[in-house]
Amino acid sequence: MVTSIIRRLFQAIFVIVAMTIIVFIGVNVIGNPVDILINPDANQAERARVIAHYGLDQPIWKQYLMFLQGLLHGDFGDSFVYGRPALGLILERLPATLELAITALGIALVVGLPLGLYAGLYPKRLSSKLIMSGSILGFSLPTFWVGLMLIMVFSVELGWLPTNGRGPTMEFLGVQWSFLTGEGLRHLLLPAFNLALFKTSLILRLTRAGVQEVLPQDYIKFARAKGVRESRIIGVHVFKNLMIPVVTIIGLEFGSLIAFSVVTESIFAWPGMGKLIIDSINLLDRPVIVAYLMMMVMLFVALNFIIDICYTILDPRVRLDAKA
């Protein structure tokens, strides 16, 4: 087990290094940073000064080492737009994105798990069939369009919920959170529901598939034969065995929620990382783009690493070595 964790750790580090090379090559070799960094009206001396300042006259491997050095120090350079360290800008907005993603995940679980369980236990009922058709819709509806329609119905027509921003926030553990104030919670509701829609369908379908896989198993039949109460069969025997795939998916999907929050944040003007990265791509704010990409890479590698470890602990039959 320890060997497999260490091996997995080396793989994770390898992935991070590989991604630094890809991002570096992508940003510095395919796109020409000189064009982005320097005002086209600048004279020759000004050009030379800027090139030397950013080390762009150095050989490419040296530039890469400089990039790595900056990376290890958490220094991605200053944002061209805000004139402040890029990483700081992103970290500042991380809580807003995390708040949104966690709430969305919560909604997806609270709605998806029971509905999936129900649809799996009573597949013949009309309500189950409706639930399953609904989940297909949840898969197919483009998230951003649903977001717009939510705004149209709940904000414009009914006027129940606000359309954009985080609303008033309250400080907790040194960070500003929306969900602690009533008004902030109202701001959170629509974006979180929008982000949760796709994942709800996913968890719902996964749970249903899991239930149908577990129900015909011998240990369920045996429990029934023993006269175990139905509620206990469902609560303990079915649910426990369901949790392994669900936990994996939750881990993986949490990362994907953060990635997809790009869309929701843009619609609801939610001041998180996702909105920042879209603005930065549009404004060619290179340090912020690089910092965001590297942060996401680290986040995903870390998430995958944790999931793998949890998986081994949850299910002793799974050995990480067996995968290779």
Added chain:
Amino acid sequence: MSEANVQDQSVQPASVEPPEPSRLSQGIAEFFKSPAAAIGFIMLVVICCLALFAPWIAPQNPYDLMQLDIMDGRLAPGSESMTGMVYYLGTDSQGRDILSGMLYGLRTSLMVGVLSAFAAAIIGTTAGLFAAYMGRRTETVIMRLVDLQLSFPTILMALMMLAILGKGVINVVIALIIAEWATYARTVRSTALVEREKEYVEAARMLRLPGWRILFKHLLPNCLAPVIVIATMQVARAIGLEATLSFLGLGASVTEPSLGMLISTGYQYLLTGLYWISFFPGIALLVTIVSINLVGDRLRDVLNPRNAS
């Protein structure tokens, strides 16, 4: 059933094989047994025709700025222009007929979806086949790359590519290809690994056929079923992603809007109650994606060898 037939075909002379036009027609009959799939298929055909013949059907060329009249901007569905033309689904802020915009946008969306899914299928399938057939180093390198890519969500890969390449429809296609090829590679490899061990490949090896021939003439046809299913689903995914990226302002340009771009331009007017600019293109997008998914879902059931018996 289908598996065995294809295998035999590749080893034995064609004349020995009984004529089998029935297999395809059987599959088609099987496909249309599901009413949902049949509806999806019909809708898809209609959508493709609408997109294909958009220049002849559309009341207006929405990309031709000369035909747009700013005076007709933001008209509600059913309004009539000064020239007597009826805007059945209303107009956007520049006086563009939403119906025409949707028909043309559908073209862009379908083109992006089909092109990227097709290109990704070719690249991914080839990579997967090579990985399975060559084994050792080649396999390790390709599959590590696949693992690396699949550990990131598609939208992040696409964003990464667009951050590097810059905005534009062509770059969106490239980004989608790069983001999606790995799915094919993984599936094809696992199918090919199973197929590789079967007798017909051994027989082909015995005949000393060149490697590329075994790969593409013997292994490839037997790995195609999952590729077709994934490709269908990927077209829908790619269309959705293209619309999302265009909505974020990273895809199609304002002058030649795709469906996503139309929805995006309607966004700012939504708050003032001009719902139609975003609403109708979204419906078109939804219908397209749902019908492709319905067809893909059924294809998976029909083509799955486990269900075929």
